[in-house]
Amino acid sequence: MKQYAQMDKEELTALKGELEAAFSKHKEKGKKLNMTRGVPSNEQLSLCNELLTCLSMEDYLSENGTDCRNYGGIDGIPEMKKIFADLLDVTPDEVVVGGNSSLALMFDNVAVNMSHGVRDGTSWQSQGQIKFLCPSPGYDRHFTICNYFHIDMIPIAMGQDGPDMDAIEKAVSSDPMIKGIWCVPKYSNPTGIVYSDETVKRFARLKPAANDFRIYWDNAYAFHDLGSKKVEIPNIIRLCEEAGNPNMAYVFASFSKVSFAGASVTCIASSKSNCEFIRKRLTVQTIGPDKLNQLRHVRFYKSAKGVLAHMEEHAAILRPKFKLVADTLSRELDGTGIAEWTNPSGGYFVSFDALQDCAKKIVALCAQAGVTLTPAGATYPNGNDPQDRNIRIAPTCPSLADLGSALEIFCAAVKLVSVEKYLLSK
Amino acid sequence: MKQYAQMDKEELTALKGELEAAFSKHKEKGKKLNMTRGVPSNEQLSLCNELLTCLSMEDYLSENGTDCRNYGGIDGIPEMKKIFADLLDVTPDEVVVGGNSSLALMFDNVAVNMSHGVRDGTSWQSQGQIKFLCPSPGYDRHFTICNYFHIDMIPIAMGQDGPDMDAIEKAVSSDPMIKGIWCVPKYSNPTGIVYSDETVKRFARLKPAANDFRIYWDNAYAFHDLGSKKVEIPNIIRLCEEAGNPNMAYVFASFSKVSFAGASVTCIASSKSNCEFIRKRLTVQTIGPDKLNQLRHVRFYKSAKGVLAHMEEHAAILRPKFKLVADTLSRELDGTGIAEWTNPSGGYFVSFDALQDCAKKIVALCAQAGVTLTPAGATYPNGNDPQDRNIRIAPTCPSLADLGSALEIFCAAVKLVSVEKYLLSK
Numbered sequence: 034m035k036q037y038a039q040m041d042k043e044e045l046t047a048l049k050g051e052l053e054a055a056f057s058k059h060k061e062k063g064k065k066l067n068m069t070r071g072v073p074s075n076e077q078l079s080l081c082n083e084l085l086t087c088l089s090m091e092d093y094l095s096e097n098g099t100d101c102r103n104y105g106g107i108d109g110i111p112e113m114k115k116i117f118a119d120l121l122d123v124t125p126d127e128v129v130v131g132g133n134s135s136l137a138l139m140f141d142n143v144a145v146n147m148s149h150g151v152r153d154g155t156s157w158q159s160q161g162q163i164k165f166l167c168p169s170p171g172y173d174r175h176f177t178i179c180n181y182f183h184i185d186m187i188p189i190a191m192g193q194d195g196p197d198m199d200a201i202e203k204a205v206s207s208d209p210m211i212k213g214i215w216c217v218p219k220y221s222n223p224t225g226i227v228y229s230d231e232t233v234k235r236f237a238r239l240k241p242a243a244n245d246f247r248i249y250w251d252n253a254y255a256f257h258d259l260g261s262k263k264v265e266i267p268n269i270i271r272l273c274e275e276a277g278n279p280n281m282a283y284v285f286a287s288f289s290k291v292s293f294a295g296a297s298v299t300c301i302a303s304s305k306s307n308c309e310f311i312r313k314r315l316t317v318q319t320i321g322p323d324k325l326n327q328l329r330h331v332r333f334y335k336s337a338k339g340v341l342a343h344m345e346e347h348a349a350i351l352r353p354k355f356k357l358v359a360d361t362l363s364r365e366l367d368g369t370g371i372a373e374w375t376n377p378s379g380g381y382f383v384s385f386d387a388l389q390d391c392a393k394k395i396v397a398l399c400a401q402a403g404v405t406l407t408p409a410g411a412t413y414p415n416g417n418d419p420q421d422r423n424i425r426i427a428p429t430c431p432s433l434a435d436l437g438s439a440l441e442i443f444c445a446a447v448k449l450v451s452v453e454k455y456l457l458s459k
Numbered sequence: 460m461k462q463y464a465q466m467d468k469e470e471l472t473a474l475k476g477e478l479e480a481a482f483s484k485h486k487e488k489g490k491k492l493n494m495t496r497g498v499p500s501n502e503q504l505s506l507c508n509e510l511l512t513c514l515s516m517e518d519y520l521s522e523n524g525t526d527c528r529n530y531g532g533i534d535g536i537p538e539m540k541k542i543f544a545d546l547l548d549v550t551p552d553e554v555v556v557g558g559n560s561s562l563a564l565m566f567d568n569v570a571v572n573m574s575h576g577v578r579d580g581t582s583w584q585s586q587g588q589i590k591f592l593c594p595s596p597g598y599d600r601h602f603t604i605c606n607y608f609h610i611d612m613i614p615i616a617m618g619q620d621g622p623d624m625d626a627i628e629k630a631v632s633s634d635p636m637i638k639g640i641w642c643v644p645k646y647s648n649p650t651g652i653v654y655s656d657e658t659v660k661r662f663a664r665l666k667p668a669a670n671d672f673r674i675y676w677d678n679a680y681a682f683h684d685l686g687s688k689k690v691e692i693p694n695i696i697r698l699c700e701e702a703g704n705p706n707m708a709y710v711f712a713s714f715s716k717v718s719f720a721g722a723s724v725t726c727i728a729s730s731k732s733n734c735e736f737i738r739k740r741l742t743v744q745t746i747g748p749d750k751l752n753q754l755r756h757v758r759f760y761k762s763a764k765g766v767l768a769h770m771e772e773h774a775a776i777l778r779p780k781f782k783l784v785a786d787t788l789s790r791e792l793d794g795t796g797i798a799e800w801t802n803p804s805g806g807y808f809v810s811f812d813a814l815q816d817c818a819k820k821i822v823a824l825c826a827q828a829g830v831t832l833t834p835a836g837a838t839y840p841n842g843n844d845p846q847d848r849n850i851r852i853a854p855t856c857p858s859l860a861d862l863g864s865a866l867e868i869f870c871a872a873v874k875l876v877s878v879e880k881y882l883l884s885k
Contacts, residue, residue, distance in 0.1 A: 083516065322559070
């Protein structure tokens with residue numbers, strides 16, 4: 034395909050006509066297609082429908098005799114802790130099991146550090162205007178938490194090996210008002226890249242100016258490989274320990290894309306000492322997480338190995354969808370020079386970069402043809418993508434047929450907006 | 460029985476000898492009995508074991524088509540909201556369904572008002588040293604939340620009709636730093652009293668000096684009648700509305716003592732407008748509560764009426780236990796003049812007042828004979844019962860036989876400590 038940048042005005046005008054005609058047909062079809070959220074499909078959810086029935090009327094005791102129906106237990110039943118510990122390569126006393134939302138764990142963790150400080154130290158809020166580093170594009174809901182707490186966000190560029198570590202090291206070591214950083218280290222949301230070993234090691238070796246600096250290590254896609262090859266990242270908790278920063282990282286993990294998205298189990302993993310602080314606070318805050326739901330997960334998955342085997346069933350469903358995205362984008366856009374995109378080997382997203390100043394227009398145009406995309410800019414702090422290029426594609430939920438239709442409309446919109454951009458410059 | 464106060468030294472000394480001998484026998488038995496917490500018994504929990512099995516592998520849709528397995532829905536499925544709304548006599552849009560812990564809802568609500576203010580107003584924390592009124596004796600975990608947020612607690616005396624409303628009206632109308640009050644309006648923890656209609660009306664008509672004053676109306680025992688007669692209290696939300704204080708009350712309710720204590724559903728009920736603010740925040744904070752667990756409750760209880768019918772089964776189990784407490788205390792202590800106690804017609808506790816400066820000694824003595832009681836003072840702010848009189852008796856969890864043994868030991872300890880007190884004054 035010819036590069037749009039090399040077309041003259043006549044060629045562009047002709048192409049525009051064709052594209053407009055094609056796009057009108059898409060509009061006429063009146064489809065309603067949603068590609069906004071990283072939501073598992075019905076088919077994926079049904080993989081674990083046995084969770085709905087796996088307990089019996091006599092099955093409510095955990096292995097240590099705890100009656101999971103009753104009060105008691107602030108941080109998870111032992112067998113659930115063990116599964117998380119095995120999956121994350123930590124010990125059970127480095128795990129605090131939460132409820133059904135890892136977002137809630139992260140929010141809560143920021144909230145308490147704002148109001149009470151890390152490890153009951155000086156509260157972040159009393160120290161003036163604090164800041165978080167925000168590798169971008171990133172996960173919009175991380176940024177929304179910062180917004181909620183009026184935490185300044187400093188974007189950090191993302192590369193193929195993770196965020197720009199030079200920039201992070203410089204900022205963290207020089208500015209004591211930088212208190213945190215959001216990371217999705219494996220199959221990063223939305224780029225799908227995996228932090229390199231060196232990147233993870235550099236994180237662990239940070240020398241923060243603030244002794245209450247924390248890494249929010251949202252390992253949301255820790256077991257979410259698409260390929261048969263399991264991707265491993267180094268253990269941030271062990272590396273932090275070795276680097277003399279034992280309490281610097283909070284690791285978050287979730288079964289929301291393992292079992293039922295709305296009714297899963299989650300955990301925070303950190304140093305034993307951090308976990309003790311968290312437990313102490315939890316006794317003030319809650320009666321503890323739903324132990325019966327943990328027991329359901331234990332009965333169904335049995336072990337960390339069981340979880341990983343289950344994830345291969347997810348991968349079998351997701352692989353064709355990610356392949357369809359890759360194939361369609363390649364077929365429609367290769368050689369045009371109007372876009373770049375990622376081909377992740379795991380996670381839930383494909384990150385798409387249009388020409389500068391085109392992302393918002395593309396999303397708006399797609400909406401006209403019934404395709405809802407995540408708002409352009411959502412992957413940047415304050416919803417502000419300075420180049421207006423990034424669009425997050427979430428291919429997991431629609432059927433293959435719907436996804437195909439949506440991608441066709443999407444590519445048509447990308448081309449039309451790009452042609453218009455070049456025409457304006459002629 | 461002769462009043463201890465009227466005994467002379469000789470009589471007291473003789474009695475002391477008898478009591479010590481009796482108490483030694485109790486100690487020798489080496490029992491381990493726990494009367495610390497308002498925890499349902501195994502028999503009660505088993506009333507709803509069908510919750511463990513009532514969903515099938517095809518049953519996961521709510522009535523509006525929501526897939527309860529997936530993400531989505533921040534404040535509860537419609538049929539669960541309706542059950543809470545019917546039980547609390549409000550509309551579904553005055554209800555936000557939470558997770559398994561109403562304590563977490565209360566903590567969270569205080570946390571957000573501290574950091575962001577009520578209805579996104581001026582944060583409580585930015586206004587200086589704020590205060591809560593704390594009707595006492597009261598629920599220790601309410602006070603612990605205040606402690607956690609460094610909120611000053613002002614004890615308010617409890618009477619037969621509720622807390623001292625004269626004191627509350629005076630304090631609230633004159634001091635803008637008073638931002639909240641903790642109430643357990645029905646079968647108050649621990650006294651078991653029910654706020655009178657007039658008390659509730661006076662709450663609704665408060666004229667707070669602070670426009671961000673809030674009533675934390677923890678209706679934890681809203682459906683927890685022991686007798687066949689249902690006790691009703693006026694609707695605080697409607698009354699606040701009528702009194703021109705539409706947003707002043709947050710009502711909390713929970714199924715933790717209806718279904719499974721550790722895996723129930725909870726809600727906050729408040730004005731529509733307050734609920735909108737809460738929902739807006741929740742979208743930042745969480746993916747929403749576990750909808751499958753709500754669906755389980757809907758399938759099992761079917762309606763508010765179903766819940767109330769179920770509560771009669773709880774009452775049938777609890778009535779003999781409360782009767783045993785009343786009978787034993789009456790048999791052992793009537794006429795002695797050394798104690799007063801409540802005979803609640805609902806709720807989970809009996810409140811016991813010993814002679815001044817005796818509660819801690821009684822609890823310590825009971826511990827020597829293997830009976831664990833809630834620490835004396837726990838029912839007062841900062842664990843400080845100024846008269847050292849109050850002890851909370853929680854009779855729900857032990858078997859009748861164990862409860863009988865524990866109460867015998869308890870009464871023996873009460874008598875022994877009281878006799879020693881009188882002897883010291885001779």
